[in-house]
Amino acid sequence: MAKSSSTAARVIVVGGGLAGLSAALRISEAGTQVDLFSMVPVKRSHSVCAQGGINACNEVARQQGYSEWQHMDETLLGGDFLSHQPPVYEMTHWAPKIIDLLDRMGVPFNRTKEGFRDLRMFGGSLFKRTHFAGAxxxxQLLYGLDEQVRKQEAAGKVTKYEFWEFLWPVIDSDGACKGIVAQDMRTMEIKAFRGDAVVIATGGCGMVYGKSTMSTICTGGAAARCYQAGALLGNPEMIQVHPTAMPGEDKCRLMSESARGEGGRVWVPRNKGETRHPNEIPEAERNYFLEEKYPKYKNLVPRDIATREIFFKWQEGYGIGGQPMVYLDITHLPAETKNKLHSILEIYQKFTGDDPRQVPMKIFPAVHYSMGGLYTTYTPYSPETDKISRPEARRKANEGMEFGAPNNGMTNIPGLYSFGEASYAYHGATRLGANALLSCIFDGLFCGMSVANYAKGAGFVGKPAAEQPQALYDGLVAQEKAKVQKLIDNKGTENPYTLHAELGREMTLAATVIKTEARLLEARARLAEFRARYAKIGVADTNLGHTNQTVAFTRVLGDMLIYADAIVEASIARKESRGSHYRDDFQDRDDVNFHATTQASFDAASGRAKIKYEPITLPLVGLRPRVYTND
Amino acid sequence: MLSELPPAAAATFTVKVQRQDSRDSAAYFEAFTVARAPAQNIISVLLAIAEKSTNSEGKKTTPVVWDCNCLEEVCGSCTMVINGRVRQSCSAMVADILKDPEAQNTITLQPMSKFPVVRDLWVDRSRMFENLKRLQAWVPIDGIHNLGAGPKETPDHQTERYDISRCMTCGCCLEACPQFTKDNAFVGAQAIAQAMYFNSHPTGATLKADRLDVLMAEGGVSDCGNAQNCVKVCPKEIPLTEAIAKAGRQLTVHAVKKMFEMK
Incomplete structure (x- = not known):
């Protein structure tokens, strides 16, 4: 249906990290007004925590035998073939343009002596194809995009709503998304906003695991709310556990893969119960276990593999002092190389008091990234519909996506899009290091055009937001106010902070590095118990007349419980091992039964996840074993 | 491994929090007793307080409100004044603070005093972002179409820019600055350094004169009293005083140019 009104389109972007900001740029530059919502000033979004770099084929690698096609192949193999291939083709082939654009924006990429952009090694590749700004x-990328969006804001093309929390998508009688309900986190005002399309770019769900490398706003709350409103989740069981993080009391702090990319080595003492200081342990008595097992990729195997190897070493009793910790050693690197890692070394020293330039770091795996997220669709490229390229220059079918097709990055709800980590696309069962920044920015710049086209009328479903009845918005504001009131009136005895910590511990034990049917069933029972306790929750601050973080936290805890259920159910259902999803009771990949996307839908009656599978086609690259030991 | 407790350390310590219910209400102190724990930072302390919601007198109270996000000192959110020193609460380790005998087993948490309080320890720093807008703190590119790479750059020049680009808009430099007050117009070290950052980029420099006009007006570089507190408190060791000195030099040239233009 074409849009019936001449009213200027408006688009709502929720989330101001790399994906949200690049979407805001693309959509506003395409002439559509953008309202940008974020729980933090966008410059403080979780993207700031990304350290290592951003992947793209480049001239140096190309002349050494690398290509965009290989970048695609690495991404597909890294993801254990769980991703759709046309979007990965498009992303990897767009990547060099994205680096150029960020370069023009003034991002201070590290430079070679001659002044070109410097490159470093990263996991899952044998070529230097990672661009970086220190560690x-x-x-740096977020700041570059933040500055450009500020320029758009100053020009009146983007309106920012910072310190606003997304509560619910507004879905009209035609089933299409026409806005959002949000809450001002300072005044607690709950309000509806009209939009002809909505982009959810709210990042991952690390807080479901209590302690992770993620920021405190990464609750998965926005995705969980869309899921409850009818959006599907794709592959929620695919959670990345990063091999190297500093264990901490409040969070696990990332120690970038770039430490290994620049030559850092992971090791444990060969002797169990070793008590010597690491610097006093001779080379012969150190076990560089990743290098021994993976002589070609060494310390740079994909993250799930490195994580499991570290985990197994600890289980075998080789952890430092018997504790869940191994050494990440950069002490041998030249000073110049250490300087490229300055920002992460500085953080390690601030938090531990040890100087990692002199003493090997103590690290352990931690929950880091959600490959899964809101399920999205796309239109594969077809030479038949390509009206621009000369016939001989046209790509083959499925080599990429159709630029500007309205459904690229759209969920199963028309007009509701999901970009970046909040979406399930691109990374399959494991994300390769330095592909996240790429996928976030790619989503915004590439699929952002789809949003702009849809909002202006291409494939538009239902009446424009401006013509929707006020009652639609008022009803959902009332729904959200009632939810808050229910929490206030509940006056239960259960403590939200305690319950959250228990949820995190349970999810970390049951659904991270090694999963088994028995343990997952236990988690299912524990989640039922947590839900029952959540019904008896009490909030220590019941005043809505001022900033009330307790109510907001308690509300999102309910959404985290719902997201956790989808993770656990999808983990139980997938009786195979694939990428980050490692089932000790089904250790092999089972392509016959499980080469398929998990689709979780929310059953409102039971409040639980229903799991089904959607087969994945292989138009570009066939299945092959995921082997990194030789190659 | 992390910040182990000295053997003689007390099992608990006192946390005095300066609270304020809303923007215009009066501030007051509330004390909490918190148990020592290994690897404890101020964020863990505030979480423990939220979980118990009970003050030192055993009375039920509301959780303390504060701003935080990344917890690894890169987002800038959780800045506050801790025992008189402005810093990020995530990287403020309890063991380090209490090591100081003058602390007397007490940690005092206060909101930054140079910004309006939203509630408790959460302050409104939108002024910093507004200043970035006034200074056109961006590289004015033609648009996001694919137009090739940016300008080449020497490693030394990149290092110089990267050092400033690590600024996380936390506000430490402004809190410590005697010239920056709640109600004056001074833009402060953060904004001046950012202006220099963009002036040093070949495309960014096309707006150099506009930025210098802002820095020449009321609230600009001449308001700096050269106390040099900013550079001492910057958690990212950004060469703020060097940036201010550079801005001064650029302004001198700019003023002379303007004089000739006026003829």
Whole structure:
């Protein structure tokens, strides 16, 4: 249906990290007004935590025998063939353009002596194809995009709503998304906003695991709310556990893969119960176990593999002092190389008091990234519909996506899009290091055009937001106010902070590095118990007349319980091992039964996840074993 | 491994929090007793307080409100004044703070005093972002179409820019600055350094004159009293005083140019 009104389109973007900001840029530059919502000033979004870099084929690698096609192949193999291939083709082939654009925006990429952009090694590749700015690349890219969005804001093309929390998508009588309900986190005002399309770019769900490398706003709450409103989740069981993080009391702090990319080595003492200081343990008595087992990729095997190897070493009793810790050693690297890692070394020293330039770091795996998320669709490229390229220059079918097709990045709800980590696309069962920043920015820039086209009328479903009845919005504001009131009136005895800590521990034990049917069934029972306790929750601050973080936290805890259920159910259902999803009771990949996307739908009656599978086609690259030991 | 307790350390310590219910209400102190734990930072302390919601007198109270996000000192959110020193609460380790005998087993948490309080320890730093807008703190590119790479750059120049680009808009430099007050117009070290950052980029420099006009007006570089507190408190060791000195030099040239233009 074409849009019936001439009213100017408006688009709502929820989330101001790399995906949200690049979407805001693309959509506003395409001439559509953007309302940008974020729980934090966008410059403080979780993307700042990304450290290592951003992948793209480049001239140096190309002349050494690398290509965009290989970048695609690595991404598909890394993801254990669980991703759709046309979007990965498009993303990897767009990647060099994205680096150029960020370069023009003034991102201070590290430079070679001659002044070209420097490159470093990263996991899952044998070529240097990772661009970086020190060891705070995410921060630098985010700032570059933040500055451009500020320019759009100053020009009146983007309106920011910072410190606003997304509560619910507004879905009209035609089943299409026409806005959001959100809450001002300072005044607690709950309000509806009209939008002809909505982009959810709210990142991952690490807080479901209590302690992870993620920021405190990464609750998965926005995705969980869309899921409850009818959006599907794709592959929620695919949770990345990063091999190297500093264990901490409040969170696990990431120690970037770039430490290994620059030559850092992971090791444990060969002797169990070793008591010597690491610097006093001779080479012969150190076990560089990743290098021994994976002589070609060495310390740079994909993250799930490195994580399991570290985990197994601890289980075998080789952890430092018997504790869940191994050494990440960069002490042997030249000073110049250490300087490229300055920002992460500085953080390690601030938190532990040890200087990692002198003493090997103590690290252990931690929950880091959600490959799964809101399920999205796309239109594969077809030479038949390509009206632009010369016939001989046209790509083959499925080599990429159709630029601007309205459904690229759209969930199963028309007009509701999901970009970046909040979406399930691109990374399959494991994300390769330095592909996250790429996928976030790619989503915004590439699929952002789809949003702009849809909002302006292409494939538009239902009446424009401006013509929707006020009652639609008022009803959902009332729904959200009632939810809050229920929490206030509940006056239960259960403590939200205690319950959250228990949820995190349970999820970490049951659904991270090694999963088994028995343990997952236990988790299912524990989640039922947590839900029962949540019904008896009490909030220590019941005043809505001022900033009330307790109510907001308690509300999102309910959404985390719902997201956790989807993770656990999808983990039980997938009786195979694939990428990050490692089932000790089904150790092999089972392509016959499980080469398929998990689709979790929310059953409102039971409040639980229903799991089904959607087969994945292989138009570009066939299945092959995921082997990194030789190659 | 992490910040182990000295053997003689007390099992608990006192946390005095300066609270304020809303923007315009009066501030007051509330004390909490918190148990020592290994690897404890101020974030863990505030979480423990939220979980118990009970003050030192055993009375039920509301959880303390504070701003935080990344917890690894890169987002800038959780800045507050801790025992008189402005810093990020995530990287403020309890063991380190209490090591100081002057602390007397007490940690005092206060909101930054140079910004309006939202509630308790949460302050409104939107002024910092507004200043970035006024200074056109961006590289004015033609648009996001694919137009090739940006300008080449020497490693030394990149290092110089990267050092400033690590600024996380936390506000430490402004809290410590005697010239920056709640109600004056001074833009402060953070904004001046950012202006220099964009002036040093070949495309960014096309707006150099506009930025210098802002820095020449009321609230600009001449308001700096050269106390040099900013550089001492910056958690990212950004060369703020060097940036201010550079801005001064650029302004001198700019003023001379303007004089000739006026003829």
């Amino acid at each position: 705070s690349t995410g921060q």
